[in-house]
Amino acid sequence: MPPQTVSLPPPSSRPLVKGDADAVPRIVPVRRTGRWTAAAVVLVLLALALNSVIRNDAFQWDVVLSYFGTVPVLRGLWLTLWLTAVVVVLGFVLGALLAVMRLSGNPVLQAVSWGYVWLFRSTPILVQLLFWFNIGALYPQILGVSTVSLLGPVTIAVIGLTLHEAAYAAEVVRGGILSVERGQVEAAQSLGLGPWRRFRRIVLPQAMRSIVPPAGNMLIGTLKGTSIVSIIAVQDLLYSVQLVYHRTYQVIPLLLVATLWYAAVTTLLSIGQRYVERYYARGTAGAR
Amino acid sequence: MSAPSDAMVEIRSVHKSFGSLEVLRGIDLSVRPGEVTVILGPSGSGKSTLLRTINHLEKVDQGWISVDGTLVGYRRDGDKLYELREREVLRQRTKIGFVFQNFNLFPHLTVLENIIEAPVSALRRPRKEAVATAEKLLERVGLADRAAAYPGQLSGGQQQRVAIARALALEPRLLLFDEPTSALDPELVGEVLDVIKDLAHGGTTMIVVTHEIGFAREVADTVVFMDEGRIVEQGPPADLLDRPAQERTRAFLSKVL
Numbered sequence: 001m002p003p004q005t006v007s008l009p010p011p012s013s014r015p016l017v018k019g020d021a022d023a024v025p026r027i028v029p030v031r032r033t034g035r036w037t038a039a040a041v042v043l044v045l046l047a048l049a050l051n052s053v054i055r056n057d058a059f060q061w062d063v064v065l066s067y068f069g070t071v072p073v074l075r076g077l078w079l080t081l082w083l084t085a086v087v088v089v090l091g092f093v094l095g096a097l098l099a100v101m102r103l104s105g106n107p108v109l110q111a112v113s114w115g116y117v118w119l120f121r122s123t124p125i126l127v128q129l130l131f132w133f134n135i136g137a138l139y140p141q142i143l144g145v146s147t148v149s150l151l152g153p154v155t156i157a158v159i160g161l162t163l164h165e166a167a168y169a170a171e172v173v174r175g176g177i178l179s180v181e182r183g184q185v186e187a188a189q190s191l192g193l194g195p196w197r198r199f200r201r202i203v204l205p206q207a208m209r210s211i212v213p214p215a216g217n218m219l220i221g222t223l224k225g226t227s228i229v230s231i232i233a234v235q236d237l238l239y240s241v242q243l244v245y246h247r248t249y250q251v252i253p254l255l256l257v258a259t260l261w262y263a264a265v266t267t268l269l270s271i272g273q274r275y276v277e278r279y280y281a282r283g284t285a286g287a288r
Numbered sequence: 289m290s291a292p293s294d295a296m297v298e299i300r301s302v303h304k305s306f307g308s309l310e311v312l313r314g315i316d317l318s319v320r321p322g323e324v325t326v327i328l329g330p331s332g333s334g335k336s337t338l339l340r341t342i343n344h345l346e347k348v349d350q351g352w353i354s355v356d357g358t359l360v361g362y363r364r365d366g367d368k369l370y371e372l373r374e375r376e377v378l379r380q381r382t383k384i385g386f387v388f389q390n391f392n393l394f395p396h397l398t399v400l401e402n403i404i405e406a407p408v409s410a411l412r413r414p415r416k417e418a419v420a421t422a423e424k425l426l427e428r429v430g431l432a433d434r435a436a437a438y439p440g441q442l443s444g445g446q447q448q449r450v451a452i453a454r455a456l457a458l459e460p461r462l463l464l465f466d467e468p469t470s471a472l473d474p475e476l477v478g479e480v481l482d483v484i485k486d487l488a489h490g491g492t493t494m495i496v497v498t499h500e501i502g503f504a505r506e507v508a509d510t511v512v513f514m515d516e517g518r519i520v521e522q523g524p525p526a527d528l529l530d531r532p533a534q535e536r537t538r539a540f541l542s543k544v545l
Contacts, residue, residue: 183388184392186388186392187388188394189381190343190388190455191454192379193378193405193406194374205396206395206396280396283395283398
């Protein structure tokens with residue numbers, strides 16, 4: 001390469017490119033000093049926090065470990081799991097019914113569905129649960145049987161949580177159904193598909209794409225939310241560890257036992273949700 | 289009121305309003321079996337609404353429509369028209385194929401599943417038989433190799449051809465097309481029109497709402513021009529397209545030709 005002889009006067013008469021001007025120059029990314037500093041600061045803070053957790057004997061990790069897999073804890077966990085499952089399944093069945101009522105052409109059904117959602121969403125679940133727990137005061141007998149002996153705490157928990165869950169599930173399902181294009185129903189109608197077939201085969205599978213993310217949210221929320229039944233003495237995960245620490249006064253380590261179990265199950269559910277979402281996305285996103 | 293025996297579709301003084309907006313203001317039209325009728329008109333002229341009343345996707349406020357000698361959506365008793373139950377309307381619809389502007393394929397079902405859905409569930413055909421028919425139909429619309437694809441994996445033109453195959457799977461007596469090429473990229477219009485032309489030459493009775501004047505000229509037996517909820521004029525394409533009698537038709541054609 002001959003030396004630059006162009007008449008344009010570069011301020012220092014340097015060539016535009018230093019070094020061998022024929023070689024393709026390498027790109028050097030800008031140095032992100034701020035980013036590195038921030039990361040370092042956060043990592044140090046994290047290490048300090050972790051250190052304090054591990055080195056602080058008051059956490060009593062040995063106690064946590066010794067109770068983690070014991071029978072009372074596992075029994076409580078089991079109750080929490082099946083209570084969650086029953087409440088979510090029944091809640092969504094009832095919620096789907098409420099959603100269909102709300103979207104139906106029948107004004108009475110619409111109003112009843114709206115009223116239900118209004119009632120159960122506008123009062124705290126804690127109050128609802130205490131109300132159901134004391135239902136015997138309103139109806140001492142149901143079909144000639146004493147209410148108290150008919151409805152034990154676990155049954156009350158199922159009823160109270162399900163009715164509350166259904167109000168939220170109704171809105172989730174309704175939103176999902178509304179997200180399906182009107183043309184899908186018209187196409188199904190023009191092909192002569194009956195109402196139930198249209199709903200089950202055409203609308204619901206497409207609605208599921210919008211239903212699954214908030215439903216996953218609700219499932220996780222319900223798993224943790226079932227801990228509220230400890231106030232009516234149902235032996236779920238939280239109440240089981242409470243029973244132990246009322247005896248041993250090891251409050252923190254036993255709360256940690258419950259915490260770790262809740263976190264573990266929640267993590268599994270989040271992973272499961274990813275796969276369910278992928279299933280219902282078939283034929284659409286990313287399939288091209 | 290028995291419809292003249294030679295008409296496949298008989299439309300008599302049909303009125304339809306959406307709220308205070310009257311979109312159909314007294315429509316009379318007959319279509320003979322095997323005929324292709326093309327409906328032209330500016331947007332908002334009521335042509336899509338008219339098409340949708342023929343398979344009762346829209347209810348009429350006044351008047352009546354019969355397809356193949358049977359009233360659509362109603363049963364006549366004396367001087368009253370009784371609205372039919374949904375089950376009966378659905379049975380009538382299986383005899384009328386409808387192709388939508390936006391295809392409306394079921395995105396979560398494969399091409400094959402889209403086509404066999406109605407024969408299996410509405411006509412209770414054995415699945416095997418439905419699949420065999422579907423494969424033949426896919427071959428007819430030139431998509432034999434795409435049976436396992438999802439609609440989202442197909443081009444717009446391919447999707448519309450699948451939608452036509454899906455409508456044909458019920459072996460309808462009448463096919464209705466609602467602007468079948470309006471949602472397509474220009475270079476994909478031809479492949480869909482070719483399929484429709486092929487069906488027209490095969491003697492299927494059809495009513496096509498479209499903006500494709502060339503298609504109307506080539507395929508239509510009758511061209512109908514609509515404006516503001518009325519039929520302005522109708523006739524063979526050579527007459528209506530080249531020697532329109534009405535000023536309104538001339539004005540429209542001068543804009544689109």
